[in-house]
Amino acid sequence: MPELPEVEVTRLSFASRIAGARVLSARLGKPLRWPLGCDPADLADRTVLGVRRRGKYLLVDLDRGLLLLHLGMSGSLGFADRLPPPGPHDHFELATSQGVLRLNDPRRFGAVVYADGEDAAQAVKLLGGLGAEPLTGDFDALVFHAALKSRQSPIKQVLLAGALVVGVGNIYASEALFLAGIRPTQRASRISLPRARKLHAAIRQVLAEAVRKGGSTLRDFSNAHGEAGHFQLDAMVYDRAGQPCRVCAAPIKRIVQGQRATYFCPQCQKP
DNA sequence: AAAAGCCCCTGGATGC
DNA sequence: TGCATCCAGGGGCTTT
Incomplete structure (x- = not known):
């Protein structure tokens, strides 16, 4: 479902509210496209610096490392102070001091991948071959x-x-x-x-x-x-x-x- | 290097 | 009502 506009609209709808938050805990549901790449417990106590977008990927910058999110075909993010108990399609959750971020993705083509620094092997592989960003001067x-x-x-x-x-x-x-x-x-x-x-x-x-x-x-x-x-x-x-x-x-x-x-x-x- | 196919997975709509 | 079939916003990976 989500193309660049949907991903950007998603980003705009929670980026400023999560910026500066401290991660309290992280939780996984069923497996997504790729493994997270770290123990969810290790994400605790990190600080969320902000949220960027590259193509259809969202990059959640932490004070150490970053989370790469992709919504696949059927994914959507929710962010709120409190969320109802997780349903069968909620496969990733990040509880922070400023609200809970949750990925709902029935088809599980989406992904959440942790990378330690932006040039971590996996991130480079995923973002490396991407073309120009259409809404910036980069697209000539x-x-x-x-x-x-x-x-x-x-x-x-x-x-x-x-x-x-x-x-x-x-x-x-x-x-x-x-x-x-x-x-x-x-x-x-x-x-x-x-x-x-x-x-x-x-x-x-x-x-x-x-x-x-x-x-x-x-x-x-x-x-x-x-x-x-x-x-x-x-x-x-x-x-x-x-x-x-x-x-x-x-x-x-x-x-x-x-x-x-x-x-x-x-x-x-x-x- | 580029192109074509194959998957991953679930749910909703349609048709018999 | 029940069951089979088709279709869906993506994209990495393997094979030509």
Whole structure:
């Protein structure tokens, strides 16, 4: 579920409230994608310095080491002074002097990994290959276009891979390509500079807009206070197969690329 | 180096 | 009502 906007909305909803907190205890539920990498008891007495985001990862900085959090497909974080007793899908909990942080993740594709210093092997491995941050100056249209040149895959899959630009998941890839007027099946290497510029701007626009709207809540996403997002109400193409395009009224098409659904308007989006 | 497939796992919607 | 099938917002890993 969570793409960059949902992860960023989650971060914004609890980062300032947890900053400066002292860890009282940590608790694990069922196994997540990877082992925590330390004894949860060792986290006690550390201080939370702040929360950053890299792509779809959250980095909880401690006075010693950091926690790397990923929400996977079905994860969401909660943060509150008190939380109800843990349910069957609550798999990580960090009790602090300023509130309890809890990861709920039914499918358990998510992860919480402890790393001792940011260049710890595991963190480097996970964050090392990530592409540019789309909402910062790090994401450059010319560099983006040059990188597209070496990719023969359909542009939709290049966006999803995260090697050129991070944070664009299945919803926002379809949405950004619609905004840019580019067919998702278009070979990345054949996208001209003007169209690459358009796509670059579309990615930034759609992600920033989604953050402003609190993310997309398709089934179960909510921020750390349990509030839903409402970007999905504005989706131009995602999950709208057969419905009329909001611009030209042509029926939206659904295709499958790399085992994932892609939506586009056959009229507005040119190959 | 890049591309294509395969998994990890649970729950909700749909169809018989 | 019950059961089988398909689908879902991600992404690391292995194999071509």
